[in-house]
Amino acid sequence: xxxxxxxxxxxxxxxGSKEILKNISLTLQDDRFYVVTGPNGxxxxxxxxxxxxxxxxxxxxxxxxxxxxxxxxxxxRAKSGIxxxxxxxxxxxxxxxxxxxxxxxGSNVSLDEACEYLSRVGLCARDYIxxxxxxxxxxxxxxxxEIAMTLARKTKVTLFDEPEAxxxxxxxxxLIKEFEKLHDDIHGMILIISHQERIINIADxxxxxxxxxxxxxxSREEILPEYDCLxxxxxxxxxxx
Amino acid sequence: xxxxxxxxxxEVADLHSVPDGAYSLRANGQSVxxxxxxNIIIEKKTDKPGIDIxxxxxxxxxxxHMPVIISETGLTEVxxxxxxxxxxxxxxxxxxxxxxxxxxxxxxxxxxxxxxxGERSKVRYVEKHYGEGDGNGERVLNPTTVxxxxxxSLLEMDSVQIKGVDSTLRxxxxxxxxxxxxxIKEKIMTHGHQHAETDFTVDLNxxxxxxxxxxxSVARDKSTQLFRSNINGNNRCHGxxxxxxxxMDEGKVGAIPEINANHVDATLIHExxxxxIAGEQLIKLMSLGLTETExxxxxxxxxxx
Numbered sequence: 001x002x003x004x005x006x007x008x009x010x011x012x013x014x015x016g017s018k019e020i021l022k023n024i025s026l027t028l029q030d031d032r033f034y035v036v037t038g039p040n041g042x043x044x045x046x047x048x049x050x051x052x053x054x055x056x057x058x059x060x061x062x063x064x065x066x067x068x069x070x071x072x073x074x075x076x077r078a079k080s081g082i083x084x085x086x087x088x089x090x091x092x093x094x095x096x097x098x099x100x101x102x103x104x105x106g107s108n109v110s111l112d113e114a115c116e117y118l119s120r121v122g123l124c125a126r127d128y129i130x131x132x133x134x135x136x137x138x139x140x141x142x143x144x145x146e147i148a149m150t151l152a153r154k155t156k157v158t159l160f161d162e163p164e165a166x167x168x169x170x171x172x173x174x175l176i177k178e179f180e181k182l183h184d185d186i187h188g189m190i191l192i193i194s195h196q197e198r199i200i201n202i203a204d205x206x207x208x209x210x211x212x213x214x215x216x217x218x219s220r221e222e223i224l225p226e227y228d229c230l231x232x233x234x235x236x237x238x239x240x241x
Numbered sequence: 242x243x244x245x246x247x248x249x250x251x252e253v254a255d256l257h258s259v260p261d262g263a264y265s266l267r268a269n270g271q272s273v274x275x276x277x278x279x280n281i282i283i284e285k286k287t288d289k290p291g292i293d294i295x296x297x298x299x300x301x302x303x304x305x306h307m308p309v310i311i312s313e314t315g316l317t318e319v320x321x322x323x324x325x326x327x328x329x330x331x332x333x334x335x336x337x338x339x340x341x342x343x344x345x346x347x348x349x350x351x352x353x354x355x356x357x358x359g360e361r362s363k364v365r366y367v368e369k370h371y372g373e374g375d376g377n378g379e380r381v382l383n384p385t386t387v388x389x390x391x392x393x394s395l396l397e398m399d400s401v402q403i404k405g406v407d408s409t410l411r412x413x414x415x416x417x418x419x420x421x422x423x424x425i426k427e428k429i430m431t432h433g434h435q436h437a438e439t440d441f442t443v444d445l446n447x448x449x450x451x452x453x454x455x456x457x458s459v460a461r462d463k464s465t466q467l468f469r470s471n472i473n474g475n476n477r478c479h480g481x482x483x484x485x486x487x488x489m490d491e492g493k494v495g496a497i498p499e500i501n502a503n504h505v506d507a508t509l510i511h512e513x514x515x516x517x518i519a520g521e522q523l524i525k526l527m528s529l530g531l532t533e534t535e536x537x538x539x540x541x542x543x544x545x546x
Contacts, residue, residue: 054524054528073527074528075527075530075531075533077528078527078528079530083528084528086521088521090522090524092522092540093457093485093543093544094457094543095543100529103526103529103530103531104529153529
């Protein structure tokens with residue numbers, strides 16, 4: 001179980017400060033599939049980074065299975081069972097797909113093992129395993145490799161930040177199946193930041209974040225009307241002016 | 242040969258026993274052993290220190306080792322090695338210089354290598370530089386490589402200096418004829434107060450000639466590096482140079498690229514990127530369970546691989 005207790009995060013803004021997250025408290029259960037959604041710039045990615053340890057909250061605490069992990073580094077959180085697929089995958093000169101999949105899996109992977117993870121994201125291991133994670137790979141390829149790493153890690157908490165970005169429609173259908181499979185296999189907690197209706201449709205619960213605040217947590221039926229109001233309502237209001 | 246010398250040879254030439262084929266071993270300013278093969282003839286120069294290496298036309302799948310080691314402090318030498326490579330060859334040459342200096346005086350090896358590569362020949366030239374020893378004496382290596390590539394030939398040069406050399410000026414000068422290709426890959430890591438300079442001059446004289454220079458360097462502590470390249474496109478040709486540097490601690494890296502297109506069909510490109518390790522790279526590897534130091538090492542090892 002992952003608990004966020006009164007999480008706030010503020011950054012300096014001129015002479016004052018700007019609050020990116022405002023007093024968010026959430027309890028997330030194991031074996032549940034959550035989708036975090038809400039308008040752009042509302043604080044969703046920041047929340048995921050707070051959970052992964054990349055951003056330290058200004059206030060509040062994070063409890064994983066009863067242990068306070070607020071002060072733990074990114075590495076320590078990774079070791080305690082948190083995976084994070086970045087929205088913008090990182091490139092490395094000289095480091096290969098095999099190096100990163102091996103690191104994620106915790107041991108040197110064979111071609112067959114690499115194939116298990118890469119084929120699940122629609123890549124042929126033979127073509128990719130020795131390729132460098134550099135500018136020769138497209139954004140979509142990098143994104144798939146990023147997702148394959150989280151599949152290889154098999155941790156109890158897996159965070160995905162907009163996994164659908166840069167993935168074509170055919171692959172997207174398969175990816176949705178993979179998220180479901182990951183959920184069934186590991187019985188861990190999956191938290192996906194997404195605007196995609198089809199990802200939202202397979203979630204156990206939707207978490208709505210807007211303007212740095214938690215606006216709701218519940219079923220699709222409960223949350224989506226508010227989401228529509230937030231996004232579309234604002235637009236029509238703006239046009240009316 | 243003593244243990245220090247054996248270790249140096251293993252380090253620079255990856256040799257643990259007497260190699261097959263032709264070889265030349267030089268230690269502390271003297272030629273220790275030389276052996277020619279049927280197709281690779283090594284002759285000692287009579288007018289100055291060094292050797293001439295003659296590789297017969299059509300020599301294929303043969304290699305030659307030529308390590309140089311210095312384990313005396315205060316020794317300074319200049320050595321001239323000239324390679325005369327015939328037509329239609331396919332050979333590998335493994336050179337390298339290791340210095341062990343545990344004294345207080347400077348030990349220096351300046352190797353001047355010339356390559357005359359015959360038509361349609363392919364040569365792979367591997368050069369590794371290494372220094373060690375706990376004395377205060379400087380370890381200095383200044384290699385100069387002069388290359389002439391004849392029609393449709395290819396020279397691939399891999400140059401590595403990862404450890405222990407206090408000061409180095411690496412100069413490569415090449416002229417490239419019709420259809421010939423030069424590929425140079427160098428990898429340098431400097432520590433402490435070390436200084437490394439690279440200086441490439443390439444004249445793409447031939448029609449359809451090409452060159453690729455790839456330099457990857459890491460400057461740690463207070464070390465400094467300078468990369469200079471000058472590519473002259475004098476015909477229909479293609480030239481590319483790429484300088485990537487990672488700076489750490491108080492390290493400094495400079496790049497001064499010069500490309501001169503002297504022919505309307507010359508295509509010349511230079512790319513340079515110097516900076517510290519990107520924070521997001523560290524965070525990505527840390528999010529896979531590495532500590533910050535482990536992540537840094539993985540990034541550098543990959544970069545210099």
